[in-house]
Amino acid sequence: MEWELARTGGVAYWRMAAWESLGGVRARFFTRLGGSSRPPYDSLNFGFGSGDAIETVQDNRRRAAASFGRSLESWTFCHQVHGNRILSVSAADAGRGALGPHDILGEADGMVTREPGVVLAVLAADCVPVLLYAPDIGAVAAVHAGWRGTAVRVVEAAIGALVDWGAAADRMYGAIGPSIGPCCYEVDDRVRLAFDDHWTAVPEGVFVPNRPGHYTLDLWGANREILRQNGVPGERVAVLGVCTSCRPDVCYSHRRDRGVTGRMAAAVALVHGGPTSGTEG
C-alpha cells in the first residue's frame, strides 16, 4: 500500500492515497513543514502544551485544516495520557480541543467516529500515530501509541471499538505513521517488563538486546503485530517507516530535541456517512 508525500499550500503531509481512492475517507499524517512557528517549534507545530504561542499553534492548525479541506471547527482532539481508553466521538464533539486545551475531550489515547462531520486528530513527536478505517460500516479511528500505549495495546482497544459497532476486522485498514524507529529507540528493562502484563508473548524482533539491561524497541513492528493478532490482514496495513529522530528535516522528535520541540498531527475523517463499497484490494 503506497504512501504519498504531498503538499497543499505549503503544508506537507503523507497521504493514504490507496484509502482515499476508495472514496470514503481522508487520512493524512502531517510533517513539521508548512506552519508559522519559529525555532525550535518550526514550523507546523500542533501542540498547545509545547511552549509555543497559542495564537501561532492556532494559525498552524488552521493552515493544516485548510490543506485537509475541513475547517478547524470540525477537528476533535483528546487529552492524551498514554493509556488504552478509546472515546466515541459524535457530531456534537466537533471542534473540541481545536482552538485550545480548555474544551478538549477527556483523557484517552484513541477516538472512533461514524460521523462524517468530524475530523479525528492525534498528536505525536516520537510516539506512533495509528489510523484505522473500516469501510464496511463507515467508521474511522485515530490512535496515539507511544511505548506505554503500545504496552497496554491501545490499538487493540480501537479495533475492538470498531468491531463493537459491527466492523469486520478482516475488512479494516491500518496505517502506522512517523515515529521514533528501532534505529534510534533504546529502552531499558522497565519498558520491556511493562509489556509482560498485557502481551501473552512479545514477538521476536520487537525488543532487540543491545547492551546489558537495554534494548532497541520496534514500535512499528509491535503495533503491526497487534493489528495482525486482531485479524487485520497484513496487506491492509501500511507502515510508513520514517523515523522521527532520523529526519529533523521533516519531523519533530521529543527524544532527539530533548523535549523542546513541536508536535505533529495525524488526522482522519469520513467523506460521507455509511459504508463505502468497492473496498477490495
Ligand SMILES: [Zn+2]
Ligand atoms: Zn532513527
